[in-house]
Amino acid sequence: MAKKIFGIDFGTNVIKVYKKGEGIILLERTAVSTVGKGKAKRAIAIGEKSFEMFEKAPPSIDVCFPIHRGVVSHLDDMVQLWNYMGQKISGKKKISHCQFYLAVPADITEVEKQAYSKIVLKSESKPKKVFLINKPIADAYGLGLDIEKSKGILIANLGADTCELSILSLGGLVSTKLVPFGGNDFDHTIQNYIRKKYNFVIGLKTAEQIKMKLIAAVPKEETITVTGRDLLKGLPREVTVRSTEIIPLVIDIFEKLANDIRSLLEHTPPEISHEILHNGIYLTGGTSQIEGMDRYLANQIKIRVNAAQNAQKTAAEGIGYLAEHPKLALKYAVPLDKKDNE
């Protein structure tokens, strides 16, 4: 029998680890700092510590974000990251004989899904078994929904790099769409705007702070003062930014999201969409915490919106639930490459 069982949501921004019997034990930024090249390459920091180095590190240190738009884009860096995390969660140099349940985006190719299993299979973890579960299924369990009985559930997971819109019915995924934008795109939009409008350079971390404080999907009057570098004088200074200048920059993205959900509903068989109308839409993911997002979408799509309580952890709670109930999890497991789970 496997010694320990983990459920993992490898998010673009944040990795969430659930340990059977304990709950969510770790949330870490999906970032790894390495030095050296080729075989000499080694990780010197991961997670928050690595993210702290972002935009500050000298050229000899590479700060990498190994997942991009829901896909593992730097597998070797991701394996290094997981080796470090494995030590952290086990308290030992190596974590071995464990079982892993991994939540993966549903609307990516089979090869891209298998890349998630490779993160643990190629690591020092030496797993006993790895199971891939489509993230919308994990989300549904994390939201506490009875997906076996319900004839129509629509989940919108608004993440860092992607929004995954999914329809489930009677225990299966009816359709799913991974829309290539998320909360990080807001950060880039804010950074570019401040540069152009104020001739002022801010880092992405500062842009994220501005987003958290100022962006809302409902009218809002708020300000934040941030530090950055004056492009003309080359010196550090402060700038005060208002919500009324930031919100119009992202309203198009909100509208596009509402349109994408509406279009998914339009292409859904009437029996299912009727049930969705009855249940309302389920909204989750870190970006769904933007103030007023639930009210905005409800207004635009004319359907009740149920906002998740613990939006950033929904998929991790769900994959954790499945790790606690292996027989149930088996029903949803995406087959692995044959040789990988022998």
Ligand SMILES: Nc1ncnc2c1ncn2[C@@H]1O[C@H](COP(=O)(O)OP(=O)(O)OP(=O)(O)O)[C@@H](O)[C@H]1O
């Ligand atoms: N209170 C908040 N208001 C607005 N945005 C937030 C808030 N809290 C977190 N975010 C944003 O949520 C995003 C992270 O969400 P989440 O952890 O669900 O993403 P992820 O799982 O890492 O990414 P993905 O689902 O794209 O792989 C980040 O862009 C972060 O800035």
